[in-house]
Amino acid sequence: xxxxxxxxxxxxxxxxxxxxxxxxxxxxxxxxxxxxxxxxxxxxxxxxxxxxxxxxxxxxxxxxxxxxxxxxxxxxxxxxxxxxxxxxxxxxxxxxxxxxxxxxxxxxxxxxxxxxxxxxxxxxxxxxxxxxxxxxxxxxxxxxxxxxxxxxxxxxxxxxxxxxxxxxxxxxxxxxxxxx
Amino acid sequence: xxxxxxxxxxxxxxxxxxxxxxxxxxxxxxxxxxxxxxxxxxxxxxxxxxxxxxxxxxxxxxxxxxxxxxxxxxxxxxxxxxxxxxxxxxxxxxxxxxxxxxxxxxxxxxxxxxxxxxxxxxxxxxx
Numbered sequence: 001x002x003x004x005x006x007x008x009x010x011x012x013x014x015x016x017x018x019x020x021x022x023x024x025x026x027x028x029x030x031x032x033x034x035x036x037x038x039x040x041x042x043x044x045x046x047x048x049x050x051x052x053x054x055x056x057x058x059x060x061x062x063x064x065x066x067x068x069x070x071x072x073x074x075x076x077x078x079x080x081x082x083x084x085x086x087x088x089x090x091x092x093x094x095x096x097x098x099x100x101x102x103x104x105x106x107x108x109x110x111x112x113x114x115x116x117x118x119x120x121x122x123x124x125x126x127x128x129x130x131x132x133x134x135x136x137x138x139x140x141x142x143x144x145x146x147x148x149x150x151x152x153x154x155x156x157x158x159x160x161x162x163x164x165x166x167x168x169x170x171x172x173x174x175x176x177x178x179x180x
Numbered sequence: 181x182x183x184x185x186x187x188x189x190x191x192x193x194x195x196x197x198x199x200x201x202x203x204x205x206x207x208x209x210x211x212x213x214x215x216x217x218x219x220x221x222x223x224x225x226x227x228x229x230x231x232x233x234x235x236x237x238x239x240x241x242x243x244x245x246x247x248x249x250x251x252x253x254x255x256x257x258x259x260x261x262x263x264x265x266x267x268x269x270x271x272x273x274x275x276x277x278x279x280x281x282x283x284x285x286x287x288x289x290x291x292x293x294x295x296x297x298x299x300x301x302x303x304x305x306x307x
Contacts, residue, residue, distance in 0.1 A: 090286050119194035126201055140288050141228030147212055147281045153205035157198060 011069045023066075023179060024073060031058035031078040039086065050155040053125060053163055059103075060121055060167035065174060068107050075099050093139065094132050101131030117171065118164030125160025126153055212279060219278040219293030222257040224250065227288045236276065236293070246287040257282070257291060 011020055034054040055078055063071035079099055083092035105127040109120045129152040137145045224231040226245055234242055234252055242250040248269070249261035256274035259282055269284040275293050282291040 088286060090288070094285060114191070114193045115197065116191045116194055118190055119197050122194065122197060122201070136283065136285060140225070140283070140290050145281060145283065145290075147279050148283075150205045150209035150212060153201055153208070157201055157205075161198070 011067075011073055024070065024077075027058050027062055027070070027074045028077045028081070031055040031074055032081055034058065035078065035082055050151065051159065053128070053159045056102075056121065056124065056128075056163045057167050057170065060106075060117060060124075060163060061170055061174075063106065063110060063120075064117060064167070064171050065179065068110070071107075072103055075103060090139075094135055097135030098128040098132040101134075102128035116164075117168045118161055121164030121167060122157055122160035125156035125158075125163065127156075129153065129156040213277070216277040216279050217295070218255065218276055219280070219295055221294050222250070222252060222275070223292050223294045225290045225292070233294070244289060246284075246289060248284060248287070248289055250291060257293065259284070259291070263287070 011024065032055070034057065038052055038054050056075075058078075059071050059075045062074050076096075076099065079092065079095045083089075083095065087095075102124040106120050106124040109115050109123050115123070130149075133145050133148060133152060220236055221233045222236055223233045224242070224244060231244065232242070234240060234250070234257070236252055236255050236257060238252065239254070240252050242252070244250060247261070247263040248259060251258055251260045256276040258274040259269040259272060262270050262284055264284065264286045266286075269282050269289075269291075272282045275282055275291065278293055278295050280293045283289070
C-alpha cells in the first residue's frame with residue numbers, strides 16, 4: 001500500500017506539502033507584520049493611497065524565489081487578514097482591486113525578459129495605485145479622482161523602486177540558501 | 181511557458197520605464213493641477229448622490245450626514261473632522277482649484293471643487 005507521505009503541494013514545485021505550508025505561513029506572517037508596521041508608523045502625506053507598500057517585498061520575494069502561485073497566495077491572504085482585523089469591506093475592495101491589477105502586471109512582466117525585479121516592482125507599484133483609483137472612481141461614481149493620478153503615479157514609482165531594491169537584495173542573500 | 185527572468189541586475193528598460201512614468205505624471209500634473217483655474221463651489225457627494233454645493237467665497241462650516249465637518253475659509257475647503265480611523269481626508273491639503281478633490285474612502289464622501297453653481301440643489305445652503 002502506498003502511503004501519501006509526500007503530498008505534492010499545489011502552490012509550489014516542492015514535494016513536501018508540510019514544508020510549503022510552513023513557508024507560506026512564515027511569508028504571510030512577515031507580510032502581515034510589515035503592513036502592520038506601516039500602519040503604526042502612519043506615514044501619510046495627506047493624499048489617500050500614498051503608501052510605502054513594504055508588504056510587497058514579500059510578494060516579490062515569493063514571486064521570484066518560489067513562483068507566481070505563492071506570490072498570489074501570500075498577497076491575498078495578507079489582504080484578507082488585514083481587512084478582517086483592521087479594515088472594512090470598502091478597504092478590502094480597494095486593496096483587492098490594487099492587488100489584482102498589480103499582480104497581473106507583475107506576473108506578465110516577470111515572464112518577459114525585459115525588466116529586473118526593480119522594474120517589475122515599479123510597474124506593480126504604479127498599477128496597484130491605478131487599480132485603486134479606478135476602483136474608487138467606480139464605487140463613488142466620480143471622475144474627480146483623476147486629480148490624484150499624478151501624485152499616485154509618482155508615489156507608486158518611489159515605493160515600487162524601494163520595494164524592488166530591498167527585494168533584489170533579499171533575493172541575492174537567499175540565492176544559495178535552501179528554503180524549500 | 182517561457183523561463184522567468186532570473187537576471188536580477190538593473191536593466192536599461194527599468195530606467196526607461198521609470199522615465200516614461202515620471203514623464204506621464206509630470207504632464208498630468210501640469211494639465212490637471214497647474215492649469216486648473218480657481219473654483220467657485222465645493223460640491224459634496226455622498227455615495228455618488230449629490231448632497232450639496234457650497235460657495236467657496238463665503239466662510240462657512242458644513243456638517244455632512246456621516247458626521248464629517250467641512251470648513252470653507254479664504255476660498256479654500258478642508259475637512260476638519262471625519263469619524264473614521266485613518267483621518268486621511270482631515271490631513272488632506274485644502275482644496276480651491278477646479279477639479280481638486282477631497283475624498284473619504286470608508287464613507288464614500290467626495291468633496292470636489294467646481295466652477296459654477298448648478299441649478300436645483302443650491303438653495304438650501306444659500307439661506
